[in-house]
Amino acid sequence: MSKPYWTKENFPITPNIRNPGGSLAFKCGQWRSVKPIIDEKKCTKCGICVLYCPDEAIVKTEKGVVEIKYDYCKGCGICENECPVKAVKMVSEVEECKTVS
Amino acid sequence: MQNRKLMSGNRAIAEAVKLSEVNVVSAYPITPQTSIVEYLSEFIARGELNAEFLQAESEFGAMSACIGASSVGARVFTATCSQGLALMHELNYVAAGLRLPIVMAVTNRQLSQPLGMWCDHSDAMGERDSGWMQIYVESCQEAFDTVIQAFKIAENRDILLPTMVCLDGFILSHTSEPVDIPNQKAVREFLPSYKPDADYHTLLDVKKPLAAGGGCPPAFTMEFDFKKYEAQEKGREVLRKVDEEFGEVFGRQYGPVEAYRCDDADVILVAMGTMVGTAKDVADKLRKEKGWNVGVLKLRSYRPFPKEEVIKATSGSKAVAVVNRAISYGIGAPVFSDVAAALSNAKEKPFLLNAIAGMGGRDVDQKGLSAVFEKAMKVAETGKLEGDVEWIGLNRNLVGG
Secondary structure: OOOOOOOOOOOOOOEOOOOOOHHHHHHHHHHHHHHEEEEOOOOOOOOOHHHHHOOOOEEOOOOOOOOOOOOOOOOOOHHHHHHOOOOEEEEEEEHHHHHHO | OOOEEEEEEEHHHHHHHHOOOOEEEEOOOOOHHHHHHHHHHHHOOOOOOOEEEHHHHHHHHHHHHHHHHHHOOOOOEEOOOOOHHHHHHHHHHHHHHOOOOOEEEEEEEEOOOOOOOOOHHHHHHOOOOOOEEEOOOOHHHHHHHHHHHHHHOOOOOOOOOOOEEEEEEEOHHHHHHEEEEOOHHHHHHHOOOEEEEEOOOOOOOOOOOOOOOOOHHHHHHHHHHHHHHHHHHHHHHHHEEEEEHHHHHOOOOOEEEEEEOOOOOEEEEOOOHHHHHHHHHHHHHHHHHHHOEEEEEOOOEEEEHHHHHHHHHHOOEEEEEEEEEEEEEOOHHHHHHHHHHHHHHOOOOOOEEEEEEEEHHHHHHHHHHHHHHHHHHHHHHHOOOOOOOOEOOHHHHOOOO
8 A cells, every 4th residue: 555645744725736756656557457468489679669658668678678667558559559560469467367376 | 095986886896906906807798797897907908907807718718717827826806797607617616626715706697597687696606615705795885895805815824715705786786886995005004915825725836846626536535625614614703803904994894794783683684785785774664663673684704604693693583584685496595594504503593484585686675675574573473484485576466376
């Protein structure tokens, strides 16, 4: 559980957000219901998914590996749609949980 | 210190706004409010008032502009009524929730349908639960004085709520009376410039960034509602203090209520706005001609509702008649409900009569109010209350009954 935004000590009179926090504080990847998985064997490291990702949640590392930052990926599926070699597959988070457990 | 001039209620409002040295006026014209903003635009064009005038594309736009201007720390005024106030409805809650001390004059006018431009209180009653404070005035002088008081009340740190000054459309907005206008220096001393606090409510300041108007989860919403409720409760005391201070400086004082000849009264008539003057005359007449002990309780502050004052003024009376210039369909009328709520836990409970009068500009005359007093007197004497709502001035030839 994260700390409540307002406490007795700082409770204001208006619901204005004074400390937005940004993406460092809010891991929006929790909203995701489907998760993109990259098939390393098929991936050509072309970087199209990196360019198309609306959340900048896909990065190309120094080693040239394409990596998905799951803390921020909201599961929109644009990467799957754009990948020219069909190396990205959207997998249900529920199914993912089952395989993990 | 004061200069007496003959002017309409609307002119008195505009003169008070000028002396309050507002920074921004944003409005959309609507009868009978129009001349308030016409005067203000003239003052600004002539350089008599150093302010921005924003003619909006609608009342929705006008209130949006007021919220924006108040959010950057401007002292803001607007005026509207009727359909215009109804169109602002959504934003009125935003202004109250962001705790912006905007002052708005409402020249009370009926709501369509039937379409008409005449006086009743239906428009402002629709906003009574929005968090805005509401003060109803009786004379041009009171309209003038109340605008200046309203800024001081609204900008008080304990309040920070927008405030409506309600004056009866045409009956007061377009009636001319002598008004004492104090000088700029005296008003400035009474009402120093607005100093918003970025750490406390809403102020858009690049040095202290904040996001206003966003979502709020259920975990906090009720707490913000409570804060607004608390501010209205404190509003009673602030309103009284500001009014007293105004009285000391300018020699005129009104109070949250005016209890006219209520001390020994068996029957008290409760009313708001211009009909109070007529009611006082009728009370005087009935005392003189019939020897009845009757009084009038004028509600000046409607939100916050002066509960304690209503209990105090009506204690010892046998019957209280509430004359409403608005209807609450399916139950009765709003002011009646509020008076009844205020008296619900009082030790001494008088009989309560509910009267509806003056809808859509129907004259509230001496004859009509005499009938209310008479009916209430009968109840006081017999101890029996018959019927539900009294419709004053209703043409029974047309609707039967």
